[in-house]
Structures are given as structure tokens and as C-alpha cells.
Amino acid sequence: MLFKYSDSDGVDIFFGVRNRGDVRRAIGVECRVFPRTEFSDNSTDAFGGSIAKVWYDADDNACGIQLYYPAAEFYFSEKQFLGVGLGEAELFLSDQGVAFDCEDDNTGISIKGGAVRFYAPNADELGNAAIIEAVYVEIPRLEH
Structure with missing residues (x-):
């Protein structure tokens, strides 16, 4: 499933959409609900086995989405990042003039002030080849 980054909506398929029912319709595949934990404000939805997981705030509005390789594709500035080597991603971002930070635990990089985080769990061992x-x-709140 394909997702494109959007400054206003986090991902383009959430254009004007934040509540749980509309999010489920926008993604359009079966989801499984995981109960609220001590670390979350609400339950989460996992879509299509391993496509995406969506977090909701206490008002049942999407506040974050995590997309997983290989079931999802994520495009930022017309470049697909899931399944790409960390070094290739860093080079592309640098070429585009996009500042990035390395995660403190050395598991990836983040951009847009941490609003977009790329997770490469083997970066400690594999470096740029991870x-x-x-x-x-992060999914921004809708302004009314």
C-alpha cells in the first residue's frame, strides 16, 4: 500500500481525515484493535497484518501512523524510503537540503523536527547498509 508524506496531514490519504472511522475507511483494509496501554491515550489499530499501525488521541483522532516494510511504501519528496539503505536515504535527504538527525539510540534518523522518523534497527551493526x-x-491536528 502506498503512502505519501503531507505537511498538513502527515500522509496524503488522511487529507481532512482524523477520526477513527474515517481513518479506517481511508486505509481500506482489515484492522485489528489493540487495547489502550499505560503508554497510550487510546487503543491502536493495526492494518492488514503488517501494513500500518495508527495511534489515536483520547478524542479518537489519529495522531500518528507507523508504516512497515515490505507491505507499505512511503514517499517523501517523490522518493520511496521503506526498504532503502540508511546511507542512501541520508544522501537523498542531504541532496534535497532536508536536515536530519540521528536517533539517540542509533536506530535510524528523523526529519521535520522528529515528526517523521525512519527506523533501521540494524544500524548499529550495519551502519549505512542497514x-x-x-x-x-506524526499526524497533525485538524484546525477548525
Whole structure:
């Protein structure tokens, strides 16, 4: 499933959409609900086995989405990042003039002030050859 980054919506399929029912319709595949934990404000939805997981705030509005390789594709500035080597991603971002930070635990990089985080869990061992296995995108609140 394909997702594109959007400054206003986090991912483009959430254009004007934040509530749980509309999010489920926008993604359009079966989801499984995981109960609220001590670390979350609400339950989460996992879509299609391993496509995406969506977090909701206490008002049932999407506040974050994590996308997983290989079931999802994530495009930022017309470049697909899931399944790409960390070094390739860093080079592309640098070429585009996009500042990035390395995660403190050395598991990937983040951009847009941490609103988009690329997760490459083997970066400690493989360095720039580590594959981006997931991306987390904050979903901005809708302004009314």
C-alpha cells in the first residue's frame, strides 16, 4: 500500500481525515484493535497484518501512523524510503537540503523536527547498509 508524506496531514490519504472511522475507511483494509496501554491515550489499530499501525488521541483522532516494510511504501519528496539503505536515504535527504538527525539510540534518523522518523534497527551493526524497516509519521491536528 502506498503512502505519501503531507505537511498538513502527515500522509496524503488522511487529507481532512482524523477520526477513527474515517481513518479506517481511508486505509481500506482489515484492522485489528489493540487495547489502550499505560503508554497510550487510546487503543491502536493495526492494518492488514503488517501494513500500518495508527495511534489515536483520547478524542479518537489519529495522531500518528507507523508504516512497515515490505507491505507499505512511503514517499517523501517523490522518493520511496521503506526498504532503502540508511546511507542512501541520508544522501537523498542531504541532496534535497532536508536536515536530519540521528536517533539517540542509533536506530535510524528523523526529519521535520522528529515528526517523521525512519527506523533501521540494524544500524548499529550495519551502519549505512542497514535497511529502513519502518517509518513513523506524526499526524497533525485538524484546525477548525
